Amino acid sequence: MALILANRIKEVLDTIIDETQSGFMRNRHISNNIRLVLDLLDYSDLVSDNSFILFLDFFKAFDTIEHQFIFHSLEKFGFGRFFCKAVKTLYTNGNSSIKMVNGSTPRFDLKRGIRQGCPILPYLFLLRTQILATNISNSVAQGITIADKELVISQLADDITLFLKNANQIPLALSVISDFSEASGLCLNLKKCELLAIKDCPANTVCNICVKQEVTYLGLLISKDQKSRCSLNFTPIIQKTLKKFNRWMQRDLSLKASVLITKAEGLSRLTYAALTLRLDKEIGKDIDRILFNFIWKNRTHYIRKTVVMNKYESGGLNVLDFSTFVMFLSRGEHSPH
Numbered sequence: 001m002a003l004i005l006a007n008r009i010k011e012v013l014d015t016i017i018d019e020t021q022s023g024f025m026r027n028r029h030i031s032n033n034i035r036l037v038l039d040l041l042d043y044s045d046l047v048s049d050n051s052f053i054l055f056l057d058f059f060k061a062f063d064t065i066e067h068q069f070i071f072h073s074l075e076k077f078g079f080g081r082f083f084c085k086a087v088k089t090l091y092t093n094g095n096s097s098i099k100m101v102n103g104s105t106p107r108f109d110l111k112r113g114i115r116q117g118c119p120i121l122p123y124l125f126l127l128r129t130q131i132l133a134t135n136i137s138n139s140v141a142q143g144i145t146i147a148d149k150e151l152v153i154s155q156l157a158d159d160i161t162l163f164l165k166n167a168n169q170i171p172l173a174l175s176v177i178s179d180f181s182e183a184s185g186l187c188l189n190l191k192k193c194e195l196l197a198i199k200d201c202p203a204n205t206v207c208n209i210c211v212k213q214e215v216t217y218l219g220l221l222i223s224k225d226q227k228s229r230c231s232l233n234f235t236p237i238i239q240k241t242l243k244k245f246n247r248w249m250q251r252d253l254s255l256k257a258s259v260l261i262t263k264a265e266g267l268s269r270l271t272y273a274a275l276t277l278r279l280d281k282e283i284g285k286d287i288d289r290i291l292f293n294f295i296w297k298n299r300t301h302y303i304r305k306t307v308v309m310n311k312y313e314s315g316g317l318n319v320l321d322f323s324t325f326v327m328f329l330s331r332g333e334h335s336p337h
Contacts, residue, residue, distance in 0.1 A: 005086055006119035009079075013123060016077050017130050023157030024122040031276040033154050034218055037161065037196075038277075040144065040151075041224050044198045051144045051199070052206070054162040054170060055215055056177070057192035061158035062121070063113040065128055066185040067091045070114075073127040087120070112185050122157070129155055132180050136162065141172040144198075159218060170195075170207045196222065220273060230280045233273050238287065241266050245294045255295065259317050262291045267320060274326040284323040291322060 013025065022028040037053060058064075070091065074084045094110040114121045133153050142165040143152035151163040162173055174188070181187050195201075195211045203211055214223045214232075223229045244265045253261070270287060292301060295308070295317075310316025 001086065002090060003119045005083070005090075006123060008083065009120065009123045013126065017126050018133065020133055020153050021126060021129065021155040023155065023159075024126060030156055030218055033156050033159075033161070034220060034222075034276045036151070036154055037217060037222055038229075040146075040163070040198055041196075041222070042226055043146075046146050047144060047198050049144070049165050050197070050201070051166060052164045052170065052201075052211075053196040053198065054164055054173065054209070055194045055196070055217060056160045056162065057189045057194075058158055058160075059187040059189050061186060062116075062125060064185040064187055065114055065125065066112050066183075068111075069128065069184045070124050073124075073131060076131070077127060087124075090115075090118070090120070125157065128184055128186065129158065129160065131184075132160070132177070132186070135176050135180055136173060139172060139176045141169045141176065142166075143169075156218060161217070167203075167206050170209070174207060196224070220276060230277050230283055233277060234270070234280075234283050234287075237269055237273060238290065241269055242290065245290070249294070249297060253297075255317060258295045258297070259319050262294055263320060266291050266294075267322065267325060270322065271326065271329065274322075275330055279323070279326060281323075284326070287322045292319075295319065 017025060019028075022030060022033050040047065040051075040053065071084060071088055074087060091110075091114075095107045096110055097104045097107045114124060133155060137152050141152075141162075143150045144163040144165060145151075153163070154161045164170055164173060177188050190208060193209045194215050195206055195209050196213075196215050197211055201211050205211060214221055216222070221229070221232050223232055245261075248258075248261055248265070266287075274284075292305060292308075296302070305319075305321070307315065308317040308319045309321055311318055
């Protein structure tokens, strides 16, 4: 039944969840969230105020959602009585116990949290974050205005980022979140929240939140220094890839097996960062060299690169050139292989 409800709710999500949310939404990509933050830093001269980017962190976001808040959210967004009743059936009268060394605890009622693996889980969570996003957007807290467009919030599921005009807006935004927390169960973890100043900021903390020069956001290191950003992110990934390759080198691999490993262990690790950051040409060349050296076991390349990149039926090995692969993906086109 949960799968049926999930399929039904997906049909109307585009009319409920606004464009600031990228998580679990069709035709929306994580790179949009990261690119927005990077563009604000790279084009800071277009921002007239001493603005801040606030990266929020919540305690166990999926486990703290109040069931009653879920039910009220469904009603607020206009879901029908029978649909709401079906969801209540899934999340009412549930109980559990904790397995201990000497047995299990007495069973207790479950009044918050969403079952892991439940098909409808992500969509119920999006409804909750949409209410928070609406509350923040409609609050007195002012966002960052660029080209007559105000930016206030960016979301990827529970990874929420706020764009605030100045330091005075931070306590206003936190107040809105505090009120929302009391109703929904979502609890802000202030110790893990971080601030990134778009301009120079002499203070180390604002509202007990650390002001950083670099922030890890959605798996990437966000640095204000555009020149070093690419190397800061790719260097550790390349080092991990080389370690993996060195382990595989100890095995007697065929050429075809080596090609498959470059895709599984190399391209899969490096593509995410490359699609989001502006890939430096020299780093792209280094990655290509590492991949092709692994294929030839750090020995002489007996066949030209352009030949091994051909498909099997054309006499090649179906090898993917990293720079070309990223270029095709960034254009939204199909990979050549």
